[in-house]
Amino acid sequence: MKSESKLFEKINSIYKELKIFADEYKIISRVELREKIKDLLQEIPLIKDDKKFLEENYDSTPINYLFLGSIKEIPDSINAPSLIEHINYKDITFYYGHTFGIDEKILEQARKxxxxxxxxxxxxxxxxxxxxxxxxxxxxxxxxxxxxxxxxxxxxxxxxxxxxxxxxxxxxxxxxxxxxxxxxxxxxxxxxxxxxxxxxxxxxxxxxxxxxxxxxxxxxxxxxxxxxxxxxxxxxxxxxxxxxxxxxxxxxxxxxxx
Incomplete structure (x- = not known):
């Protein structure tokens, strides 16, 4: 239990950084979000037992666990970003919060x-x-x-x-x-x-x-x-x-x- 507690402390720390990232950009592409998660896992690394726990209990890698936790309707944590809306635009999948309004101009800026x-x-x-x-x-x-x-x-x-x-x-x-x-x-x-x-x-x-x-x-x-x-x-x-x-x-x- 102690090791699980430490794991979720790390996960919450990563979620906090992802929330800051999401608040800054508002609309984020799949590739940007997953690359940000990769970077944060370098800064806040999970040990072998952490990865094993996620695989055995959630059938997930650390990147997938954190990615899905950031885009699903009911977040895993109050610290997680809530990017529950998505749109495919010119071969890019974008995620954003349900209160954020998007239009062609916003999508074009994000695409660039x-x-x-x-x-x-x-x-x-x-x-x-x-x-x-x-x-x-x-x-x-x-x-x-x-x-x-x-x-x-x-x-x-x-x-x-x-x-x-x-x-x-x-x-x-x-x-x-x-x-x-x-x-x-x-x-x-x-x-x-x-x-x-x-x-x-x-x-x-x-x-x-x-x-x-x-x-x-x-x-x-x-x-x-x-x-x-x-x-x-x-x-x-x-x-x-x-x-x-x-x-x-x-x-x-x-x-x-x-």
Missing amino acids: RVYKFKNEKMRKILDTFLNKSDYEPAKIISDKRKILAIKGNSQYVILVYPSILILNDEIKDLSWEENLVFAVPTGISPGPYLNFYKINANKILLNKDFVWIVDIEDESVSPFVGYPKDKDLNSNFKSSQLARYASRVISMDIEDDF
């Missing part, structure tokens, strides 16, 4: 904030990924969307997009070059990725270019369209279920046409 947040997180994850694959420290060039990765005679130009929807809108106007990588984050549903794959995958493959998916929460990079020849890159990729699913779905669509 989240896109900036995602870009910064993705660049850091890509930098770590490239360093693990023995590339020179990534150079951010031009509008901070573009990253140059070099290893010997191998070079990749990586364009970072905060949403697959943005890439889908802009790809038709891009200047194509070999070894171009389009990096996008994970999204709230597979639909936009399948649509993008169906429309653009063949052209990307013919140009010897690639699409990578960056998972901000688990800090991983997965191939979505195309595989580079570099064994170091391939060995550091996380296996991509979405790429296999997209390929299978598109193949089924083609078979249905005959």
Whole structure:
């Protein structure tokens, strides 16, 4: 019981910080909230027994427990934020309190904030990924969307997009070059990725270019369209279920046409 008491003291301390965070921003995206929880778990870490207790009694990881406790209708604690309302807006899930009124202007401001947040997180994850694959420290060039990765005679130009929807809108106007990588984050549903794959995958493959998916929460990079020849890159990729699913779905669509 004593250990459980200490656990919930830590949880309440984290909830207090999350409430301050929620009060400051009013409307918070799923990725921002979960990343804030990750940061707070670094500052107020749970021990192995704490994690075991949450898993055995709540079938939950610390991040999921705190996340769900912040968005459900009846909070676990008076210290927890009450982000019980949600809305999906341009491939982003936002949470907010029931007394907070939202409109298009508020959503657009929040979207821009989240896109900036995602870009910064993705660049850091890509930098770590490239360093693990023995590339020179990534150079951010031009509008901070573009990253140059070099290893010997191998070079990749990586364009970072905060949403697959943005890439889908802009790809038709891009200047194509070999070894171009389009990096996008994970999204709230597979639909936009399948649509993008169906429309653009063949052209990307013919140009010897690639699409990578960056998972901000688990800090991983997965191939979505195309595989580079570099064994170091391939060995550091996380296996991509979405790429296999997209390929299978598109193949089924083609078979249905005959």
